[in-house]
Amino acid sequence: MTDEHTHGPGADEHGAMGTLHDDGGRAVRTGRLYGVLAEYDTPGELMEAARKVRDAGYTQFDCYSPFPVHGIDEAMGIKRTILPLLIFGGGCTGTIGGLLLQWWCNAYNWPWNISGKPAWSIPANVPIAFESTILIAVFTSFFGMWILNKLPQVWHPFFRNERFNHVTDDAFLLGIEARDRRFDAEATPRLLSDAGALSVDNVYLDPDRASRQMPKWITAFIVASTAFALIPFAIAAKARTSRSTEPHFHIFPDMDFQPKYKSDQPMDMFEDGRANRGELAGTVARGSLNADDLFYRGLENGAWTTGFPRQLEINEQLIRRGKGRFEIYCTPCHGYDGRGMGAVPQRVAATGGAWQARNLVDASNPVVINMPNGQLFNTISNGYNTMMGYAAQIPHADRWAIVLYVRALQRSQNASLDDIPPDHRSGIQMPEAPTP
């Protein structure tokens, strides 16, 4: 505000031109009368005043408060907002859009067989449809609220009034615009005072038209940033429709090409030309000493052991452990009975091939039966022919448990009824009756 006192050009139809004094008693530049602004002490009084203004037939007025006041809509005679309907529409759009998106991606444009699952299945699509419903509904609600409230509004004539600065803090204000058909320069402020206003002020438009418009630089900024934001899309569009021999863009080249060596890269600085310096002679990595030949390699005095390491207690629990590990790691090829016809060989057979894994329990060709325990352990650890080693997947003790279980399997697969304790034999002869 300035000390300058001027009469703006062009008085309005009410002829209301005046000088407004702020708290310091200084005259501020005034122009055409925009409206009157009244302050009330409590939300309740504001609501009462709004009711009176509404009943007097005013339509171009608004209430300003630091927080939402329940019931103010009814007091002001505002029609209910159509926003809920818009949100409902947005939500439905989200649901249908989400479903269509999934149908188009998964079932129509690029159907992809994942473990034989159907490409289109409603339950699997519900979470995405739910999320897109929420997303579009929330966007509609957020931006719809802005649009219906004519936001963003960076400038308002009431901003020129000192009291208005408190509206986000503790002031309850009611403003009536001069363009209301019922507006009267004398009757309107009186109505507001009679409704219990603490004060009633006239508010004038700034005569300087430029001050009521958005600054040019903001417009320029919005246009420039919008154009700038389109650049990546333009590049993507160009790349889709043209060919180029140039290498890829590197937005962060120092991240893509870091000044460091990886273990398999060459390096001229060393005589052997490698960046990797290997282990120093005589050092052992933590946890890799494994000095116990029997436990870690199945060797006893340089030959395959026929026993088991002392660390392991041979009992039923260990056999069960071995059974579990065997059924996880070995059965895909060797089968549950160890005869070499697991799921993989069955699949090979089903596709017309002929391959089977080693029969571990074959008594007529007892290669595996005659193998010492240590050799079995070594085979599990390091593999044999096309079988890969399982040292990385299975800890040492579990490998021994598997050896133990394979021994039990060899015994059971070649057993006769006499091997079974007499009190357990009855159940085995009994055929299983079918379930209804």
Added chain:
Amino acid sequence: MSALQKSLNPEEKYKAGKLGQGLTRIGLAIAAVFLVVSLVLGYINGDHWKRFLYAYVVAWSYIFSICVGVFWLVLLHHLARGRWATVVRRIAEAMSMAFPIVFIAGLGFIVPLALGYQDLYYWAHPDAALCLEKAGTACHEYLHPTLVHKLGWLSPGFFTVRYVVYGVVYSAMAAYFMKKSRQQDDSGDPKLSEQLRVASGPAMIVYALITCFAAFDILMSMAPKWYSTIYGVSFWGSACVGGFAALALVVLGIQRTGRLTHSINPEHYHDIGKWMFAFTFFWAYTAFSQFMLQWYGNLPEETVWYKYRLFGEWQWVSIAILVGFWGFPFVFLMSRWTKRIVPSLVFFAVWQLVFHWLDLYWNVMPSYDWLPSFHGATQIVTGPLTGNTAYHHVGFNALDITVWIGLVGVLLAGFGRNLHGNLIPIKDPTLGLSLAHENL
């Protein structure tokens, strides 16, 4: 947020008078008549009371869940320093004070169980323990390890102990909130509100835990092999739909007697309706979460529960619940007007109370058919959810209706017993705000 207060209308009739006694008498009469009829029907059924007890568990879960739903409003109101619900809080307190009588009524199936009845819960059947004896050796397909590990928890003795604990804790909490609230009617001491606010936090935690465990024990263990950790939450969602629907009807019933006609208006019905709507969706959300994870995971011990609900006769009940308990009320309760126009809200409250019952029926009854099977030479009972889905029937029975009405009579009696004195907390500091409550 409004700073507007209103004071109680001097013409308001807020004394219960004879209302409570009348309700108790009517409730007890209904209970007596319908439970006697049910006993006769149960006896005629000639299945050693199995069908009767299944109907009893469904109906009991129903009245229990309504108390659970209503009591939640009391706890939440204090915990969140609620204001709108002050005018209906006393009614909610009186409804949740039906807990003791509800838990006494539950003895109707707990006592037979404790005395060794085997055909209600499969885990109480000796065949369920066969696998324990044969641990590790060949088990029947049904005698799954998940069941073996549960048999310690699910034993009739321990189950009964837990049931008593649930009953005592629920009743004690409801009684505490009722008592302090009534004390405030006399003294008007605002510190009592403070005390209840402090108590509501821990009470909410205890409430959440025992509600989950009660749902696990009484409903989920109907299919003892199956498990779902969200089951208790889903049950609670369904319970709150029933609770708020019942609250809306009870408030309307009281207003019909000429009481509270000035204090409770469509603004309050609107908020009750909002909660009903919110829990309708919350229930659907949790129920679908449970379904989708198990459907996607595709593990036999989990999908078995849905197998017998999505195939055979039960699929029609499943579809009815999806559409009736969620789809239809969800779409229509979304609007502000269906909640504010009282006849419309009442329609949806009745609707949801019916479908809440169907939901509980759908949770319990697929476990009814136990098929015989053979284990070696011996015939054993394989328990619920086994065999061909074609052998499993929805099998509505007159007992479902008679026991249900009978136990709702018990609920009304338990409610009426506490409906005395003031029907609104007349000296609650937030009463003025609640009376002036308006929705944005």
